[in-house]
Amino acid sequence: MNSDVELFYEDAKEQLLFMENALITMQENGVDEESLGALFRAMHTIKGTAGMFGYDEVVGFTHVAENLLSEVRQGNVELTPDMIDTFLEAKDHSSSLIELSVHEEDLDDETLKTQEHLLMVLTNMMPGGDANSLQKDKTNDVAKENQNESIEEERLWHISFRLKQHFYTTGMDIINTLDYFNLLGELKNVLPITSHVPLLKDIKPTEAYMGYEILFLSDAPYAEIEEVFEFIMDAIELKIFKADDKKALLEHIEESSKDEELQEKLIKSGFYKNEYFAEPKKKEATKTEKLEHVKKVPKKVEEKKSFSLRVDSSKIDQLINKISEMVIANAKISQRADTLNDSDMIESATILSDMLEEIRSGVMNIRMVQVGDSFNKFKRIVHDVSKKVGKDITFEIQGGETELDKMVVEKISDPIMHMLRNSIDHGIETAEDRALSGKEGGGKVTLNTYPDSGTIVIEIEDDGKGLPRDLILQKAIDNGIIDENHKLSDKDIYNLIFLPGLSTAKEVSDISGRGVGMDVVKRNIEALRGTVDIDSTEGKGSKFTIRLPLTLAIIDGFLVQSGNTKYIIPLDMIQECIELDETYKSQMKGNEYLNLRDFMLPILDIRSYFNETESKSERLNIVVVRYGDYKIGMMVDELYGEFQTVIKPIGSIFNKVPGISGGTILGSGEIALIFDIPKLMEHKISEIN
């Protein structure tokens, strides 16, 4: 795929998503102007951009769908739930057409069959529609449908463009663009401007010299015609004005280069009659805005440039990597400045580190996206799956505005999808069962996202029958995973479902229940340095809580020392630091608990946990950390303070060391280990139990 096609592909996928969101919204809340508009625009954009690339299949199909939509918008056809379903199918079909087109594959039989079926259904939905009208010539179709709306003269546009020298580097073929106009209206006259094409001895064949003057009959508004040139805007000089706008025309001729002999050619090719130019200005531009259009074009190009841009995410990763290196380098400078006690240098290093911090958060911000945009696709999945299993389910997405690293959002998508399917298929009961257990109406599934102390929490909650505790237990015992005389809490038992090969679904459906899955879900989440937790009450429902770190590359850390080793604690998780003085020590009486303002705080002694040698420090400190519902105190020797931590992976020999998630390099060149707080907590809690 070349880069332009890739761009198209990306854009098309996005538009398809818009379509789907609009359709699902209307499915749920009834038809509204805004969603209808969004749906229409997305369909139109796909048609338009596909046309630019000459993907006739896509254009042909979306054109029919768009026609129907435009009837709906005009109020000639009512958008029924059935029709929404058809549009959803049409959206899926467009998606497969796009797939095939960009991969330059032919339509297979199945796709052709779907296409035929959908075209028939869509056409039948048209006012007075019957499938035969499909046979009509596409051009006529479009041209005719609006024929009587206004008289020809007022619908005639003059389009003029000259290819800029670098045009061919855009990879677009202007012939496709010209061809595309046939779908939007009727090309009355097309005049190639070849005056600038040099002789063979002077030509540089990879540079563009051609231009076009076009008379175009269409009801399309200015913006829609301009949109045809969207992808090549900065590679052409474009003018669009109404053909009856004499002032604009004269100005256009005036501005054109002398060798083009534009006026003569336009007359000769039948664009305008000779008399038209001779006559005194009879038809002054009636609307002042017409002229503005002509001038607006080049300006608009400039505006669009600063609008938004698509960047390969690997470029941002590289940038983050480089910044990470700079953070380390700067830490060295700071350290050196401290050693030399050079106040100027210290100041400079501080300024530098502040700026680095700004750049870092700026770059990280680029990667952040609102989860709602991506999570909206789950609506469709819930809709489809609940239909398939015949359950009435309301699905709610909360906290869609929460921001998360784009890569994390993409990677977490599959696990969430899996859990949603599980909730619908196994969690929510059938209507009869719900009635039996006294629950009102259909089931409810909620996807809730919110930030919480440096992490992002995603909750998937349903009000179904909850996890079958005893069944899970029995199965785990049968499989020899746990002993019959276990002492597991309910939570531990629920967590067993994350072990490989422990599906409790009595029947395996094609949606879920094959017993592969939850372990993969857990592994995927852990690969993102996240955790997943289950809460469930039989008969009431279940809640899966996924907790993810905000970022993957750099964290704000807190540097501490225990024994001979330096450690980093993620700053966001730290609640407070306490010096363990004699009062506290006497309170503890050798127990690993601390009375913190009447709260029993479990203490983890890092020195003994990691088998550190005796401390050289005379003091002891407690760092209080919180993760999810838990709070523990880490007993360390020295506190050094905040440190921007670039997470570096540590070698595989450390894989088996629980409680360490990575390493970092300090300014002095020393290595500090990063605590894996969830793991350390897990250890402490199991120790208590």
Added chain:
Amino acid sequence: MLLDQNELTIYDVDSFLSLLLQEFEKDEIELDFQNVNKIDMSFIQLLVSAQKSANTENKSFIITNVNEEVKKLFTTSACTFLLGGKNEQ
């Protein structure tokens, strides 16, 4: 000259120009399109240049055996004058 490429596009214009320049040593230039199935604007532009050059040098320039597919591209780009059709520039 028989063009032996299936597609003649921006990727081929440089090499095609050298072929054309050689061909222009003759008085009668004939381009046989029987193997050509796709052309793009950069190629059409080169043909325009060739036709212009032939006119100034008083040479004949004809394109033959254009198939329907390619003819459609000439029509869409309104450059049928290259095929000896009307709307000559």
